[in-house]
Amino acid sequence: MSDLLSVLHDVSTELTSANLDSLKFLCCDVIGKKKLEKVSSGIDLFQILLEMQLISSGNTAFVRDRLAKIKRVDLAEKLEGCCLSSDAQISPAERDNLSLTFDTICNNLGREWKRFARKIGVSDAKLDQIAVKHPYDMREQMMAALKEWEKTQGKDAKAASLIHSLRECNLNWTADKVNEALKGVS
Template identity: 45%
Template sequence: MDPFLILLNSFSSSLSDSELDSLKFLCRKEISKRRLESVRSGRDLFGILLEQQLIASDKVSVLEELFKNIKREDLVSQLKQFEEEGEVNAPDDQPDAHEKRFQKAAIEVICDNVGKDWKMLVRKLDVSEVKLERIVAANPYNLREQFYQSLREWQKWKGRDAKVADLIKALRGCNMNLVADKVEKKLLQLNTETS
């Protein structure tokens, strides 16, 4: 069974009627009024969101925002836990906790500092054009999210072989030396904190 569907099912059963009404209201821009009228449970709503590719196991930002808006921080934290632990890759194909922490910090610095040339960097990391187009289509108006999801896609694809050193090498290969320096500085800072 799909762990993401199991998670959505448990979310559905924990929603009150008023919370479901609030979620339906918040989804009015994404889902037609007629379809929303047919929604009787969280499962119905999540099914539509899945169908319209607004949510997926590797794309939970919409769901997270919805739960924050109805003040269900417990569901937000379950979602974050799933995001961190429920990756598609097998656990033995994941980087160790130390490397994951460094990757997360590096990606934050990169997203904050790389501008409109982000696609050049993602291509340097060998993320396929098809994946890139899919990510852009899924997040049409949010460049930062497109970039972030592209880097996450690289992480998933590489698994254990996703190294911060590769990110730095790609940055330097794109003549983004200032950003590469900032990443190295952040990693040095993290290293000092853990020592």
């Protein structure tokens, strides 16, 4: 958590007042007007977002998306680097399970992948970005959506939660295929 706080401090010092005003505007849908009026620095804004649990050490997507919208991709990349370093906490065995799960899902899911991606929390805006990036390759679109989910989950990314989400979407055949693949490894 202290790594995240130091990166947020660095990001805050690099924000101009125009950047801060733009960020405040982009956050008005989740933060009340009175709270936003009291925000005088990036640190104040980040503190509110931390309290609301919209950002955490494993999940900085909320701030990164808004920084990208105000054309501060450099700052978004700083936060992404902080988020990626927390991914190192995932055990190698779980990393292998996730990799196998991703491959199995991509090989067996099909047309229902967007519904599944929404179920695991990938935003429609992110799905649109993915579709533009890989316009004719559904497998790559699925893989990018799964990688985005992994980024937002951080160390909490588990194959079991993907299987559970598949079952909630009534994609039981794919969930069974993932279970079979994981049992074959064990």
